[in-house]
Amino acid sequence: MILLDGKVASASVKEKLKTEVAKIISNKQRVPHLAAILVGNNGASETYVASKVKNCKEVGFQSTLIRFDNTVTENVLLNKIEALNNDESIDGILVQLPLPKHIQESTVIQAIHPEKDVDGFHPINAGKLVQGLPTIIPATPYGIMLLLEYYNISTKGKHAIIIGRSNIVGRPMSILLSSNLLYGNCTVTLCHSHTTNLKELCLQADIVVAALGKPAFVTADMVKQNAVVIDVGITRVDDATSKKGFKLKGDVLFDEVSKKASAITPVPGGVGLMTIAGLLKNTLAVYQKKMR
Numbered sequence: 112m113i114l115l116d117g118k119v120a121s122a123s124v125k126e127k128l129k130t131e132v133a134k135i136i137s138n139k140q141r142v143p144h145l146a147a148i149l150v151g152n153n154g155a156s157e158t159y160v161a162s163k164v165k166n167c168k169e170v171g172f173q174s175t176l177i178r179f180d181n182t183v184t185e186n187v188l189l190n191k192i193e194a195l196n197n198d199e200s201i202d203g204i205l206v207q208l209p210l211p212k213h214i215q216e217s218t219v220i221q222a223i224h225p226e227k228d229v230d231g232f233h234p235i236n237a238g239k240l241v242q243g244l245p246t247i248i249p250a251t252p253y254g255i256m257l258l259l260e261y262y263n264i265s266t267k268g269k270h271a272i273i274i275g276r277s278n279i280v281g282r283p284m285s286i287l288l289s290s291n292l293l294y295g296n297c298t299v300t301l302c303h304s305h306t307t308n309l310k311e312l313c314l315q316a317d318i319v320v321a322a323l324g325k326p327a328f329v330t331a332d333m334v335k336q337n338a339v340v341i342d343v344g345i346t347r348v349d350d351a352t353s354k355k356g357f358k359l360k361g362d363v364l365f366d367e368v369s370k371k372a373s374a375i376t377p378v379p380g381g382v383g384l385m386t387i388a389g390l391l392k393n394t395l396a397v398y399q400k401k402m403r
């Protein structure tokens with residue numbers, strides 16, 4: 112069994128990014144600059160944003176964290192995004208999701224200029240992805256593709272099953288794996304909460320991508336021998352034995368499924384780290400496009 116180690120694969124991506132930044136600096140140009148907006152103080156969101164900022168620093172990017180409290184109005188947020196859209200020194204903008212209920216996420220996503228949308232959530236970027244045009248790929252599916260590439264996992268002609276159809280993970284993942292790409296060309300089945308024969312479908316799959324947000328949902332009896340298993344899920348589960356009071360759990364019951372899988376991602380240490388790698392690559396790409 113191969114452990115698809117996000118730490119190793121993301122370190123390799125980050126090394127290449129550092130080399131690019133060194134070239135930028137030696138050409139006396141400004142470095143890529145990411146603006147991250149965080150609304151409220153949701154513990155998981157705080158952790159994700161802190162990690163994004165830290166990783167920007169690690170590869171030599173500039174980053175600016177803009178915080179609003181939970182009561183911020185949609186208008187104030189939209190005005191800030193507009194200012195960042197017009198700010199020449201900002202290359203990429205991300206708004207950490209989820210947002211408070213009184214703010215419409217789709218309105219906020221659509222307010223980000225598509226060329227600064229480093230999360231790749233804007234409908235223009237999502238539409239380009241569907242048509243196979245050059246675009247910004249959402250960071251998590253992009254990170255998974257980078258992981259498949261790093262470990263040279265063969266995908267051509269394989270049956271991939273994706274559990275979860277969100278716009279940020281499952282749906283773009285289904286498009287990438289079914290696209291005519293080196294690590295694509297799968298036959299894809301996209302499952303969701305109304306899929307009736309999930310176990311039966313999973314048992315046919317050579318590649319399983321679990322992205323539903325239900326800890327330990329995928330058990331060994333659902334997985335074919337030697338399947339490749341990608342666990343996207345991250346859920347905080349209460350755990351009194353841990354210092355933080357919780358543990359991060361994936362959507363796959365790792366101890367069981369790893370005995371059957373030919374390759375599998377751990378949680379933590381798998382897709383989460385690759386998501387950051389995808390985000391950093393997107394930030395460099397939007398910067399390079401602008402500087403051309």
Ligand code: NAD
Pocket residue numbers: 251274275276277278279280281302303304305306309322323324325343344345346382383384386
């Ligand atoms: P979401 O809640 O938007 O979507 C969940 C999807 O799962 C839905 O499409 C739903 O139809 C499907 N689903 C729910 N129950 C199901 C069931 N019983 N059978 C089949 N399908 C079912 O979630 P999301 O934003 O896509 O995130 C999914 C998980 O991935 C969460 O745990 C989230 O924290 C995690 N996540 C991780 C990363 C990362 O970097 N590793 C990034 C994004 C999301």
